[in-house]
Amino acid sequence: MNEITTVGVDLAKEVIAVCAADRSGKTVFTRVFRRDAFAAWAVQLPPCLFGLEACGAAHHWARWLASHGHTPRLMAAEFVQPFRKSRAAKNDRNDAEAVLTAVRQPNMRFVAVKSIEQQACLSWHRLRQGYSEERTALINRVRGLLGEFGVWRGRSAAVLTRALPALEHDEALPLMVRRLVGEARQHLARLDEAIAGCEVEIKNHVKGNVAAHRITAITGVGPLTAAAMLATVADVRDFKNGRQFAAWQGLVPRQDSSGGKARLGRITKRGDSYLRGLLTQGARSALQAALIKEPLRRTRLQGWIVQLHARVGYHKTLVAIANKHARRIWAILAKGEAYDPDAWRRWSRTAPTSAPAMTGVTP
Structure with missing residues (x-):
């Protein structure tokens, strides 16, 4: 069998599809592995160029491949899509072949591999982002529900939040609705506390960072x-x-x-x-x-x-x-x-x- 020099990898939650090629660009084989089997197979290969889409777990696998002597290259999915042979035949094997073709392009733009520290900080940002989106959804939901009972407190989230304690004891509203308002107010307070906690973790992470200190000198x-x-x-x-x-x-x-x-x-x-x-x-x-x-x-x-x-x-x-x-x-x-x-x-x-x-x- 010809020596493998380039591998295209299509990552999924449980399985990983690969398409391997030799130095001339000829496809050697296409195979689907379980996660553990892929790791065992990649360890046995000589140093190769691995192409991966920049999707979930891609940075983890890129760091792992680099630690075992390989050269990982991450690419945005939108740059890989044009190399898929057919839109009507999208599957793991064809995706891996498209990744293999894309990574060999001389003018391809790659995504830099993030370090573990960078991804740890980004995880806190993603958690904060999720809490913020949940908070916005909760406020909009409560505003819509109160509108069914003729209560309108404007479009501002701050105005509605300040009005919740009074609405919780408003005798003009049914008892079930007042209990709903109380539950929403408590949940909103928990979300505010969670968002504040995320911000504290993020700020502590960059407190002694010189580059972060220089950036914050910019107004805004x-x-x-x-x-x-x-x-x-x-x-x-x-x-x-x-x-x-x-x-x-x-x-x-x-x-x-x-x-x-x-x-x-x-x-x-x-x-x-x-x-x-x-x-x-x-x-x-x-x-x-x-x-x-x-x-x-x-x-x-x-x-x-x-x-x-x-x-x-x-x-x-x-x-x-x-x-x-x-x-x-x-x-x-x-x-x-x-x-x-x-x-x-x-x-x-x-x-x-x-x-x-x-x-x-x-x-």
Whole structure:
């Protein structure tokens, strides 16, 4: 049998399908293993290139394969899908063959393997995210149920939460509904406590981290965002520049260009929605800080934010600020330097001689 050099792996909960090829690219065999059998088989192989989709347990298997002398490569599922022979014949074996074909592409983009520490921190973020989603669902459910009895307390979650103690003792509501409100209020308190506990764990994790401390110097970027960024991005130097880093987080316009005409639409929303949401929330606080500050005391960046808000509106300004935060985070992590908001003062900015100078304040 020809020597195996490349293996495509399709991971599942109980079984693992593999498609192995030799140096010439010819398929040697395709097989489905149980988890223990796959580990025993992979240990016996000479150092090989393993391709895996970046799905559940992929980072664990990538670390395990690397510890046994192999070279693991993780790929996003959307980059593997075009190499599947037929959409009508999707199964584990065909998926493994598609992974094998994809990992051999010279221009394929790979996902960096996360360390155990990064995944441990991300686990707390995922738990917090789940609690937050459950809290939102509970509030919406209670609001809808109370609406069936003619009770309306507005769209704000804070307003409804403050009204629950009074509604629990409102004689105009049936006894069963009042008991329901009491149960919902207690459950909401437990969720708030759980969310706060997750945030404490996350903040303690990055308390002594120098990179996290540098990131939080940016207005609107707090410990949660810094921890999520460091845990999600294995190596920021995988990105060529800050623009690529912001595009990876879905903070750039979608392109539909053809024939030399550029057409830009809404943001792509690629990447991790949780991380993008944290950046957007931080951008909201930065925008509010700029709007309420006295005009003569605004920084150069805050002046740009206020002008942009007046020109394009609230939501587009949030995206622009989040994009700028992402670029600055990349610069801090890639260069290993502290954030200096006055660094622009040390660089001379001269208008080009071939074109008129642009008006307005730029960041």
